Amino acid sequence: MMINIVDKAKEDRIPPILRLGFRPFFLLASIYAVFTVSVWSWMFSTGSSTSLSVPPLWWHAHEMLFGFAIAVVAGFLLTAVQTWTGVKGTSGWKLAIIVMLWLLPRVLFWTDTPLAVIAVIDGAFLLAVGWEVGMRVVKTKRWRNLFFIPMLTVALIANFASYATVKGMPPFSSNVLWQAMIWWFMLLISIMGGRVIPFFTAKRFQFEAPKALLWLDVAANLPLVLLAILSFFPLVSSTVTLALLLVAGSAQLIRLFRWGGFKSMSEPLVWSLHVFYFALPLGLFAKALAISSPWVSHTLIHLLAMGTLAGVILAMITRVTMGHTGRAIYQGPKFAFAFLSLVIASFIRVMGPTIWPEYLSTWVVAAAVGWVISFVAFAVIFGPMLMKARVDGHPG
DSSP, rough: OGGGGHHHHHTTTSOOOSSSHHHHHHHHHHHHHHHHHHHHHHHHHHHOOEEEEEOOOHHHIIIIIIIIIIHHHHHHHHHHHHHHHSOOOOOHHHHHHHHHHHHHHHHHHHOOOHHHHHHHHHHHHHHHHHHHHHHHHHHHGGGGGGGHHHHHHHHHHHHHHHHHHHTTTTSSHHHHHHHHHHHHHHHHHHHHHHHHHHHHHHHHHTOOOOOOOOOHHHHHHHHHHHHHHHHOOTTHHHHHHHHHHHHHHHHHHHHHHHHGGGGGGGHHHHHHHHHHHHHHHHHHHHHHHHTOHHHHHHHHEEEEEEEEIIHHHHHHHHHHHHHTTTTGGGGSOOHHHHHHHHHHHHHHEEEEEEEOGHHHHHHHHHHHHHHHHHHHHHHHHHHHHHOOTTTSOOOO
16 A cells, blocks of 8 residues: 555545546446446447437447446556556546546447547547556666557557448448457456466465466467457458367466366355456357357457456456455455356356347347346445545554
């Protein structure tokens, strides 16, 4: 904690919600997760036209990735960089500006604002996050954490490209971009998961965390980079894609097994990380099996997007909220039901359309209900913690 480098009187003048990046972004992301999926399932099932300034399907995909998920990434980075570097994290009016840069595009999609203006504001948000993180890493020479800057740069370029696809400008469709960004998020989760999941598990159940194996990490992560790149080259032989999916899936499964998740079944805040991370190798193998079926392969995006991405997000924001608001991490509210609700929602969204595609609308709505239960639960149970000062009196 930053007890020694923070002026307590100055800190107390900052509203608790703006004292560290995780607070506003985790709360807003959970609320937005409920809003976007509720609106999308309604639009999808009724075919209703809306006052959106962009195509509804584009909005759904873009806002799941560049609205909901990237907000959590921002909240995590703006908080974690303080731990990594020992430099006070972004707070107060600076944090408020970054939050507004995220919030404005979400609102402006429902107005007649030119798309280019929305894109610039959305880009400014990612630039601001990158600056706040990168500046602290460079200042303290903690180079190990600098990889987030090229990662954020790729996200920034992809976001601008996604806006351009609405106007038909790039030589690729928005669907290609969504698939590439799913791989981007899988890579981010794989890198961060490799750092924190074995550590959390070993610490909670008092055993020695396994040493990371370089060859295994390369085998797990390099194919994800290549799969993201290959998204833009649909004519590349499916044999190449198949090989990458199988190598990555095998390596990810071995890593997950080594992390000892089977010991964690008594602790929801730990087993949830393992269960949701398992959706990554499962999704890789499933996409390999479905490589000759475009419909099933497309449907399987939701195993990665809901199972891995949203699942790991829900497990992490719950844990981080407990720890960074000064609470005993494993003595919090009962929350296993929310994790299970998201597991069931992910299963329904993938298996339903795969087996009975003619009932797609029903599966979308049913999965949305499970999703909404999970994120409403987070907002209601953990939202008040995010809006109040730390219970231990420490800053942050």
